[in-house]
Amino acid sequence: MIRITKHTDYGIVLLTHMAADQERQYNAPDLAAEARLPLPMVSKILKLLARERLLLSHRGVKGGYSLARRPEAISMAEIIAALEGPIAITECIDLSGDCAHERICPARSNWHVINMALRSALEGISLAEMIHPLPPRLVTLGRSAVTAPASAHQGSSGL
Amino acid sequence: MIRITKHTDYGIVLLTHMAADQERQYNAPDLAAEARLPLPMVSKILKLLARERLLLSHRGVKGGYSLARRPEAISMAEIIAALEGPIAITECIDLSGDCAHERICPARSNWHVINMALRSALEGISLAEMIHPLPPRLVTLGRSAVTAPASAHQGSSGL
DNA sequence: CGGAATTAGTACCGATACGGTACTGTTTTA
DNA sequence: TAAAACAGTACCGTATCGGTACTAATTCCG
Numbered sequence: 001m002i003r004i005t006k007h008t009d010y011g012i013v014l015l016t017h018m019a020a021d022q023e024r025q026y027n028a029p030d031l032a033a034e035a036r037l038p039l040p041m042v043s044k045i046l047k048l049l050a051r052e053r054l055l056l057s058h059r060g061v062k063g064g065y066s067l068a069r070r071p072e073a074i075s076m077a078e079i080i081a082a083l084e085g086p087i088a089i090t091e092c093i094d095l096s097g098d099c100a101h102e103r104i105c106p107a108r109s110n111w112h113v114i115n116m117a118l119r120s121a122l123e124g125i126s127l128a129e130m131i132h133p134l135p136p137r138l139v140t141l142g143r144s145a146v147t148a149p150a151s152a153h154q155g156s157s158g159l
Numbered sequence: 160m161i162r163i164t165k166h167t168d169y170g171i172v173l174l175t176h177m178a179a180d181q182e183r184q185y186n187a188p189d190l191a192a193e194a195r196l197p198l199p200m201v202s203k204i205l206k207l208l209a210r211e212r213l214l215l216s217h218r219g220v221k222g223g224y225s226l227a228r229r230p231e232a233i234s235m236a237e238i239i240a241a242l243e244g245p246i247a248i249t250e251c252i253d254l255s256g257d258c259a260h261e262r263i264c265p266a267r268s269n270w271h272v273i274n275m276a277l278r279s280a281l282e283g284i285s286l287a288e289m290i291h292p293l294p295p296r297l298v299t300l301g302r303s304a305v306t307a308p309a310s311a312h313q314g315s316s317g318l
Numbered sequence: 319c320g321g322a323a324t325t326a327g328t329a330c331c332g333a334t335a336c337g338g339t340a341c342t343g344t345t346t347t348a
Numbered sequence: 349t350a351a352a353a354c355a356g357t358a359c360c361g362t363a364t365c366g367g368t369a370c371t372a373a374t375t376c377c378g
Contacts, residue, residue, distance in 0.1 A: 329369085
């Protein structure tokens with residue numbers, strides 16, 4: 001199981017919610033109530049997203065948050081990067097040089113192969129698509145071509 | 160930062176190491192020494208990989224582990240799935256039904272869009288490619304086509 | 319002009335689970 | 349039969365995540 005923090009989980013939920021009515025300005029208490037998420041968390045996350053320029057904030061009595069861009073122009077990669085930092089799957093990436101294994105470990109120097117693939121995948125999904133999933137898409141990576149079946153809309157279960 | 164456990168990190172390091180000499184039978188102490196990883200961890204991880212049929216184990220004095228398949232036939236998706244369970248990015252996937260937000264949350268029902276994309280990306284990378292990265296590849300996801308630059312072999316830094 | 323509503327920032331705490339270790343059992347070779 | 353290696357399980361300390369509280373700054377409106 002690949003893990004992201006709950007902040008990111010909640011963040012995507014909130015952004016998806018906001019994408020439904022793009023023009024509306026949402027304040028933290030209302031959003032928390034509508035998404036059934038704890039207010040303090042929602043507040044914290046919205047602040048982060050605003051700081052990262054994914055949301056516009058308006059202070060004052062009639063203040064609130066609104067999407068900074070159209071949902072089609074916001075990728076999952078951006079959202080995750082905003083809430084968790086650079087998209088990389090392990091730690092030996094950002095601190096280049098202090099990894100004691102770098103010399104002898106053939107894998108370490110190729111971690112970015114995986115990271116690139118993940119980032120590309122996440123860049124290919126827009127916030128808009130989280131509301132209206134696209135029909136089956138052709139995924140071409142490396143040598144193999146994999147057809148990802150259409151999203152089932154409800155039939156979650158495991159994968 | 161998307162996180163995997165260190166078990167998985169180490170596991171990929173070890174498998175990459177073993178892929179270098181595919182026929183050789185490695186025992187845990189030697190592998191630990193060569194990869195400069197703590198023996199107890201290595202031991203634990205190898206056991207897991209053997210149980211998941213990615214490695215063949217041979218007991219006894221001259222025992223050890225060897226790859227169960229050719230490195231080209233082992234995908235990153237399999238490795239990660241073996242060490243961390245099903246590849247999914249959040250928890251509300253495997254326990255279908257007990258998520259209180261499922262009804263009202265438009266994002267939750269579409270998480271698998273992301274999970275599919277990640278899994279496809281990881282399925283497209285073989286263990287062999289971790290040693291000899293492929294030239295630039297065309298990644299096609301959704302509407303956008305992103306060309307992933309060739310791996311830099313050493314110039315890690317962040318992404 | 320002042321009070322209320324809302325965002326902005328920071329500091330703090332508890333619990334989960336990850337990372338790591340130890341111990342015992344089983345199998346095989348010499 | 350003894351040694352070497354894999355197999356399984358149980359255990360613990362601690363880092364980090366999840367969550368809360370408090371204060372400051374900003375804007376609207378009566």
